[in-house]
Amino acid sequence: MKLYHSPTSPYARKVRVVILEKALGGFIEEIAVDAYADPAVLTATNPLGKIPALVTDEGLALFDSPVICAYLDAHPKAEGPRLKPQSGPEQWSVARAEALGDGMMDLGLALQMERRKPEGETSPTSARRWRSQMTRALDTLPETLAILPQDVTIGHFAIACALGYLDLRHGDMNWRDGRGELAGWYESIAARPSLAATKPN
Numbered sequence: 001m002k003l004y005h006s007p008t009s010p011y012a013r014k015v016r017v018v019i020l021e022k023a024l025g026g027f028i029e030e031i032a033v034d035a036y037a038d039p040a041v042l043t044a045t046n047p048l049g050k051i052p053a054l055v056t057d058e059g060l061a062l063f064d065s066p067v068i069c070a071y072l073d074a075h076p077k078a079e080g081p082r083l084k085p086q087s088g089p090e091q092w093s094v095a096r097a098e099a100l101g102d103g104m105m106d107l108g109l110a111l112q113m114e115r116r117k118p119e120g121e122t123s124p125t126s127a128r129r130w131r132s133q134m135t136r137a138l139d140t141l142p143e144t145l146a147i148l149p150q151d152v153t154i155g156h157f158a159i160a161c162a163l164g165y166l167d168l169r170h171g172d173m174n175w176r177d178g179r180g181e182l183a184g185w186y187e188s189i190a191a192r193p194s195l196a197a198t199k200p201n
């Protein structure tokens with residue numbers, strides 16, 4: 001398999017965490033690309049031109065990190081317990097947590113892209129709205145985490161990768177302020193080898 005990624009993409013980090021958690025590293029070649037330069041190898045794989053994108057051994061190109069994570073979680077060579085529960089109420093609390101983490105990545109990325117825009121093309125109104133959506137999402141994380149299963153899931157990892165992206169790009173948001181419990185949770189999950197090995201710098 002081949003994974004197109006970038007070391008700073010939070011979505012790609014989530015996939016790389018799953019690869020490590022499921023001991024699939026030996027079966028996947030990780031290829032770093034700059035998605036914003038539209039390299040032919042990426043656009044031929046993902047017409048949307050986004051990373052992460054995975055090419056399976058059968059030659060099927062998969063994209064959108066939740067799809068890739070689900071594929072890897074169910075891979076016949078994957079080790080360890082499923083990161084996406086397949087039934088019961090946990091199936092939906094985990095799916096919801098992954099969607100929330102991914103949505104926070106979307107907001108963080110939109111804010112970062114906004115910064116790169118030339119003067120005159122930015123929208124302070126949109127940026128304000130994205131920041132307030134991010135604050136609201138951060139404030140609901142304790143209750144989101146409280147209904148997740150005890151064992152780690154893709155929901156835990158999506159949220160951890162979203163918080164890691166805030167540390168990387170949006171330190172000025174000071175997300176830990178007034179959120180001691182969440183900061184403590186993050187500190188402990190960030191120490192897992194899969195998250196430590198994929199920490200962007």
Ligand SMILES: N[C@@H](CCC(=O)N[C@@H](CS)C(=O)NCC(=O)O)C(=O)O
Pocket residue numbers: 008009010011035036049050051052063064065066102109
């Ligand atoms: N929903 C997608 C989002 C992927 C995404 O937006 N990746 C960014 C990098 S962090 C990208 O490739 N952007 C390139 C572009 O939008 O042109 C996922 O979960 O994989």
